[in-house]
Amino acid sequence: MNSLSAWFWSESFWLPPNVTWAELEHPPPGEEYPRADQLLSCLPLAFGVLAVRVLFERLVAKPCANILQIQAGESRRAQPNAVLERVFTSTTSPDSRRVEGLSKQLDWDVRKVQRWFRLRRNQDKPSTLTKFCESMWRLTFYTGIFTYAIRYLWVSPWMWDTRQCWYNYPFQTLSPGQYNYYVAELAFYWSLMFSQFTDIKRKDFLIMFVHHLATITLITFSYCNNMLRIGTMVMCVHDASDIVLELAKLANYAKYQRICDTGFVVFSIVFFITRLVIYPFWIIYSVLVESWEIVGPYRSWWLLNSLLLVLQSLHVFWFYLIARIAIKAIFKGKVAKDDRSDIESSSEEETDTNVKSRNKSQPNGSEQSPKKDNGTNGFTKGGTKDH
Numbered sequence: 176m177n178s179l180s181a182w183f184w185s186e187s188f189w190l191p192p193n194v195t196w197a198e199l200e201h202p203p204p205g206e207e208y209p210r211a212d213q214l215l216s217c218l219p220l221a222f223g224v225l226a227v228r229v230l231f232e233r234l235v236a237k238p239c240a241n242i243l244q245i246q247a248g249e250s251r252r253a254q255p256n257a258v259l260e261r262v263f264t265s266t267t268s269p270d271s272r273r274v275e276g277l278s279k280q281l282d283w284d285v286r287k288v289q290r291w292f293r294l295r296r297n298q299d300k301p302s303t304l305t306k307f308c309e310s311m312w313r314l315t316f317y318t319g320i321f322t323y324a325i326r327y328l329w330v331s332p333w334m335w336d337t338r339q340c341w342y343n344y345p346f347q348t349l350s351p352g353q354y355n356y357y358v359a360e361l362a363f364y365w366s367l368m369f370s371q372f373t374d375i376k377r378k379d380f381l382i383m384f385v386h387h388l389a390t391i392t393l394i395t396f397s398y399c400n401n402m403l404r405i406g407t408m409v410m411c412v413h414d415a416s417d418i419v420l421e422l423a424k425l426a427n428y429a430k431y432q433r434i435c436d437t438g439f440v441v442f443s444i445v446f447f448i449t450r451l452v453i454y455p456f457w458i459i460y461s462v463l464v465e466s467w468e469i470v471g472p473y474r475s476w477w478l479l480n481s482l483l484l485v486l487q488s489l490h491v492f493w494f495y496l497i498a499r500i501a502i503k504a505i506f507k508g509k510v511a512k513d514d515r516s517d518i519e520s521s522s523e524e525e526t527d528t529n530v531k532s533r534n535k536s537q538p539n540g541s542e543q544s545p546k547k548d549n550g551t552n553g554f555t556k557g558g559t560k561d562h
Contacts, residue, residue: 188474189400194345206348211399217358221365228312236308243429245307253294267296307428314421317414320359324411327352333404337461340404341469353403360410361394386489393482400475405462412454416446436504443501450490459483
């Protein structure tokens with residue numbers, strides 16, 4: 176066991192050349208350096224965060240939803256069918272061949288079978304009230320932690336001169352502000368990791384899982400490596416756009432469409448500035464270039480940059496999705512359906528079928544275009560996250 180621990184905490188991997196763990200274990204009097212065991216409290220705190228979230232949603236978010244007349248509502252339920260239910264337990268989206276087989280077995284129209292599976296999938300989806308409470312909780316946390324970070328970083332010299340993140344590294348004192356910020360963020364992201372399996376399911380579940388895992392690894396790694404100065408800026412930059420996003424989602428759930436559309440466009444701009452400009456050209460540049468010049472590269476330095484670049488690649492992918500929605504919001508006046516939509520609709524097929532039937536009965540044989548309801552937009556269907 177000791178040999179495994181020695182291998183994992185190898186000084187040649189974690190620390191710059193000519194630096195030892197012994198030096199970091201004995202800081203000057205009155206000072207303290209980060210220690211890995213200080214993060215063990217984050218796991219029980221994560222469950223505490225989940226408990227606070229449950230209380231917040233019941234005591235704060237739901238009353239706010241009631242004031243805004245947001246109700247849980249009831250989604251259309253699929254008619255009971257033992258055969259289809261057995262198939263649904265094995266696959267929620269059967270392929271066309273299996274649908275045709277079920278159609279013949281039940282003597283149902285193929286579209287009726289497809290509609291049954293859509294309704295059955297939507298049965299398990301959360302209501303607007305549930306999504307409102309989730310977004311309000313995230314908004315509250317992001318606003319609080321971002322405000323705390325800005326107040327702390329505003330008086331920190333390394334925010335204005337990133338080269339100071341690397342002077343005298345890794346012998347940099349741990350401040351109470353840094354410790355509190357790190358523990359709060361790490362506990363929150365652990366809670367997101369746990370709750371992802373019970374929260375709203377989205378199409379990018381795997382991508383979000385990778386994002387949370389990379390974020391937790393990056394936070395833990397930077398703390399153990401005493402890269403807290405640059406780490407606090409990374410977390411602050413990521414929280415900025417999430418505040419605007421959650422505000423836009425809340426406006427959507429409350430059916431304030433103009434505020435929702437405006438908020439999403441503002442979110443797109445903030446996301447672009449923080450994650451595609453500030454993050455790569457200010458923070459990643461500091462870690463890649465300035466740290467190389469001042470400290471020099473070492474093994475864990477390569478891992479750190481790899482994690483930062485993983486996050487950046489996810490930012491590029493998300494901004495592609497966000498930009499598509501924002502452009503539609505600008506030119507069509509409403510936020511269009513989100514590619515990450517978590518609720519499917521069978522009403523369009525039904526509308527098409529009904530319209531065709533009515534068209535056949537028109538005296539002049541002319542066709543009428545079906546009117547699709549644009550009121551249900553991407554935020555109602557799950558929104559674009561979060562961080």
